[in-house]
Amino acid sequence: MTILLTGAGGFLGLNIVEALLEQGLDCVALNDRALPTDFCDRSGLICEVADVRDRSAMAEVLRRHGIRSVIHAAAVTLAPGSALTTVERAFDVNMVSTAILLEEVRKAGIARFVYPSSTAVYGAALFEDAPVTEATPPRPASVYGYTKLASERLVAETAGHFGLSCVRARITALFGPHERETGTRDLMSLPFQMARAAQSDKEVILPEGLRRDWTSSRDVAAALVLLAIAPKLPSDLYNLGLGASWYPVLLARQLSENHPRWHHGIGRADGSDCRLILHDDPTRTRQPLVATKFEQDFDFRFRSPEAACRDYAQWLKTPTAPPTQDIPDHAT
Template sequence: MSILITGAAGFLGLNLIEVLNAQSQPVVALNDRALPTAFAVKPGVTVELADVRDRVAIADILSRHDISCIIHAAAITLGPKSAIASASDAFDVNTVSVAILLEEGRKAGIRRFVYPSSSAVYGAAPFDGAAVTEETNPMPTTLYGFTKLASERLVVEAGKSFGISTVRARITAVFGPHEHETGVRETMSPPFQIAAKAVAGEDVLLPAGGARDWTSSRDIAKALVLLATRESLPSDLYNLSVGETWHVNRLSALLAKAYPGWRFADGKADGSDSAIAFNDDLSRRRHAVSAKRFETDFGFRFMAPDEACADYVGWLQTNAS
């Protein structure tokens, strides 16, 4: 049986294919545009081109493949300005598609539905000083956060009504291998932006603030695959995060060693002199989202920040053009 990944050519999707392929797990990779050739030709990967909002196409794909699980990674990742898509388009892609996949998945007899949600559902909670756990009340403050929380509600209700095993994963800030411009993410991660500057030999200034619990894309993919393939799940809700905040100058220091001649330096506190875009209010301290429930239930260890940074730099040196 195969696992269907939506948004398969995206940042998370490519990491998911990589993890599943390494486990010899057959994958149906659904995307609205072609996958990179290196992924499309992997053994055990079948590519389907379709829009996640197209119910007829989704039903047809599910009827032609023996799908046991759907990991619905397709999304429009809006920033604070919500500038890359209309509210209607964002809602259709991020929420209406969830209803379509759940309904058509039930008809096709899927066993599990994995929904990669976002820590954006917690709104300002990470700035309040208390630990952000799965028990923290979700109070989104952005359109993106609202679409994710609405989708979570659909997933929970489908689990109750359809008898499908469902699980939500609230993912924190992600960085690492396979991040690339797709047109559906309003702001690329600061680690990605800095890495691009280093590869291009363009020096950068960095503000003192902006620390986040940046978590390796490889770890997030491994965690989602565990949620997709484990026979039974202790919970239907997990936070996914490295569990500590760190500043991007830690990555920058490794990049400076890997790319001699490239430099970074302290800039203005408000980031006004930096070419790197941050979504956060740089004057406020953000606290990490806690993933202790997931770590305990699955015996999982997220790469520590320096380990994840070193892994990313190594990947860049092998793959960056």
């Protein structure tokens, strides 16, 4: 079975490539630039460099490789004041490419279309008291969230109108192997920033009480592969995340084993003495995604925070881990 993966060179994309190959599946990895060199010669992997918004290129890739399933992971984020992209580009890549690819998938008779979405579609609901399930009404509060929700609805409408087998997966905050600076993500995860600081022996002060449901990128990649190859889909919408929030000191302890001289500590709850870039107000409680439906439908379990932190720390010791980079001082 051959699966087309767009956005293959991104953080999630590289994890999906590995998950597909581990399952013995053939992967056509499409990206707008070459994949890292350590991926290029892997058995079962075909690399294509193309713009996912290029309709003729997408049609040719689908035809030439006999694609049976598509995971459309190509996307760009957009944080307020972004220097990496524009609102126009975010809409173009996140929405227009989805419309183009859906049309070509329909014409080619592809068996399955998997759309990785984001918790950004839930927006303000993430900071309220109720559990965040697939039934939680979307309330995006960012341009990125609006582009992902609009693309989700396009996928659902296309599936309903043409009878395509499509599934949307709302993914929580990720951390783990293959996160690196690519120029398409405005904010790197807090765990990545911690790992980079540890590699540079730069002290990290973590906000007291900060907890989020960071989930292993490897687990989410494996979940997306299951959605791509499942003979039948019990649902067309799933949350993907470990379902529990945890304090990043768990990762700090693992990183300290790799870097014994590195120091970390606990600081003010508001993060005012934290030199890392925080994605949101650390004093606010953010609800973890509830992924019970996916776990039950596919007999799947996301690894615990402790296990995910150990896995990431072990990967950081391998030659494929990203190089050490300096961290700017964001303390006020």
